[in-house]
Amino acid sequence: MEQSRATAGRGKLYDSILDTIGDTPCVRVRKLVPDHVRLYVKAEFFNPAGSVKDRLAISIIEEAERSGELKPGQTVVEATSGNTGVGLAMVCAAKGYPFVATMPTSVSIERRKLMRFLGAQVILTPKADKAMGCYLKAVELADANGWFLARQFETDANAKIHENTTAKEILADFAGDRLDYWVTGYGTGGTFSGVAKVLREERPETQIILSEPVNAQLIQSGYAQERGAYGAPAGSHPAFEPHMIQGWTPDFIPAVLQESIDQNRFDQLMPIDAQEGIRASQLLAQKEGIFTGISGGSTFSVSQNIAEIAEPGTVILCMLPDTGERYLSSPLFEGVGEEMDDAEVALSLSTPSFHLNE
Numbered sequence: 595m596e597q598s599r600a601t602a603g604r605g606k607l608y609d610s611i612l613d614t615i616g617d618t619p620c621v622r623v624r625k626l627v628p629d630h631v632r633l634y635v636k637a638e639f640f641n642p643a644g645s646v647k648d649r650l651a652i653s654i655i656e657e658a659e660r661s662g663e664l665k666p667g668q669t670v671v672e673a674t675s676g677n678t679g680v681g682l683a684m685v686c687a688a689k690g691y692p693f694v695a696t697m698p699t700s701v702s703i704e705r706r707k708l709m710r711f712l713g714a715q716v717i718l719t720p721k722a723d724k725a726m727g728c729y730l731k732a733v734e735l736a737d738a739n740g741w742f743l744a745r746q747f748e749t750d751a752n753a754k755i756h757e758n759t760t761a762k763e764i765l766a767d768f769a770g771d772r773l774d775y776w777v778t779g780y781g782t783g784g785t786f787s788g789v790a791k792v793l794r795e796e797r798p799e800t801q802i803i804l805s806e807p808v809n810a811q812l813i814q815s816g817y818a819q820e821r822g823a824y825g826a827p828a829g830s831h832p833a834f835e836p837h838m839i840q841g842w843t844p845d846f847i848p849a850v851l852q853e854s855i856d857q858n859r860f861d862q863l864m865p866i867d868a869q870e871g872i873r874a875s876q877l878l879a880q881k882e883g884i885f886t887g888i889s890g891g892s893t894f895s896v897s898q899n900i901a902e903i904a905e906p907g908t909v910i911l912c913m914l915p916d917t918g919e920r921y922l923s924s925p926l927f928e929g930v931g932e933e934m935d936d937a938e939v940a941l942s943l944s945t946p947s948f949h950l951n952e
Contacts (some may be wrong), residue, residue: 595688597625599805614686615641615648616759619768625725625881630906633789633897635878636764639793643684643712646760648951650784651681653755654687654744663744669694672744673726673732675781675841676705677916682744694735696728702842703923725844728832733761733826744784747848748824756788764911765787772909775895777803779842779866779889783851785913790859804860805896806868807837812847813855825849837867838925841889848854870895872926875918889920890914 608614609873618640623815627633638646658664669692670680671829678696686693692712697706699741700721709716717735719727729747736743757867764776776793780786793800806813815833822828827846834845854860878884886894889911897912905909920929935943 595668600684602748602795610688610723611642612652612685613895614728615652617763617890620764621880621884622685623882623884623894626877629762631901631908631910633910633912634899635884635886635894635912636760637884637886638648638913638915639845641681643680643771644919645681646785646913647677647681647685647915649755649781650678650746650752650782651679651685653751654682654746654749654939655685657690657749657754658742659730664691667691669741670744671696671736671739671741672746673697673725673729673731674746674918676701676708677841678714678744678746679714679716680705681709683709683714684793687713694741696731696735700836702921705920708920724830724834726827726834726846729844735863742944743829745824746784747844747846748826749765749850749870752782752784752850753788753791753853756785758788760785761789761792761796765792768797768911772907773797773800773911774904774908775801775803775897775900775910776913777805777893777900777910778913779805779839779915780851781844781915783840783854785915787854787859788848790854794859794924797871801861802859803862803864803895803896803900805864805866807892808865809835809838809867810837810843810845811863812843814863814865819847819852820850825852831857832841838890838922839866839871839888840924842892864896866892866896868892868925874898875926879918885918886914887916888924888926889918890918891926 618638620634620636623633641648671694673696681692696717699718706716719731778786790802812831812833817832820828830845871888871892874895893912897910
């Protein structure tokens with residue numbers, strides 16, 4: 595007879611919510627892939643503020659504290675599509691720094707509210723100005739007020755945290771086991787750069803798959819990114835088009851990403867359509883109970899495509915960057931109603947205890 599589910603606790607106490615960042619689980623997906631393949635997802639929504647960017651946020655702040663670049667009580671400012679801003683808002687709240695985010699109006703409303711709920715201020719920039727618009731606004735605000743600019747797109751602290759945490763977790767979880775493919779998209783390129791660097795050294799047999807939106811293939815285009823001081827982008831990339839995969843592929847190639855492109859740290863570049871990512875996210879929720887956003891769905895869809903043609907015994911690990919709750923006002927939830935549909939009304943009326951017309 596099977597034993598009832600039970601837990602024993604973690605056996606430790608935490609001094610701060612920040613101490614719970616990282617050590618996210620790799621979870622097997624069973625119903626949406628062929629039986630002869632093992633596909634796992636690294637569920638980054640287990641981080642305390644709900645995304646992989648919690649790692650980046652704590653790394654930026656603590657590295658700047660160590661270097662003395664960030665002074666006690668100094669305001670932190672950063673351009674973000676949402677997840678980095680939420681992570682920074684959490685970290686700054688816990689550590690006592692004021693935080694200001696700049697972000698385009700195209701990003702989902704709940705991301706703005708989450709940051710403001712965590713005590714941050716959010717400065718919106720026009721959708722037409724794309725990511726470059728909110729980036730330039732953050733630079734202006736930092737220069738005008740003497741604030742600390744987080745520089746997620748250029749800082750060494752970005753990839754470093756993924757070398758020190760994400761990659762080591764993957765090595766530990768797959769120790770003694772196969773790991774044939776590791777699949778990820780990119781925003782800043784930090785997750786890709788940090789993990790890929792370690793996998794190239796420690797698991798050279800692992801194929802590293804990088805994905806970008808099919809209508810915004812910046813890397814595939816081969817066009818060089820114009821750059822200014824600190825490796826910062828000097829303008830929008832000519833191959834960029836607006837896309838629905840929030841958090842992926844800004845309208846420039848970040849310096850953090852560029853280093854790994856130059857070092858050939860990926861084996862295949864596989865584009866994905868956002869609609870496929872949306873459908874994959876919905877399937878993960880409805881068939882596996884795994885709740886992730888459009889970026890996670892997109893990465894998973896790429897992983898499914900690999901699984902369909904993979905040899906028996908193949909093991910795939912796919913990054914799921916965040917939770918689906920970041921997307922309630924986005925196309926991911928189109929068609930998901932707030933009121934009962936006809937089937938739900940019929941079910942309600944099938945028993946005598948409740949009637950809508952009473």
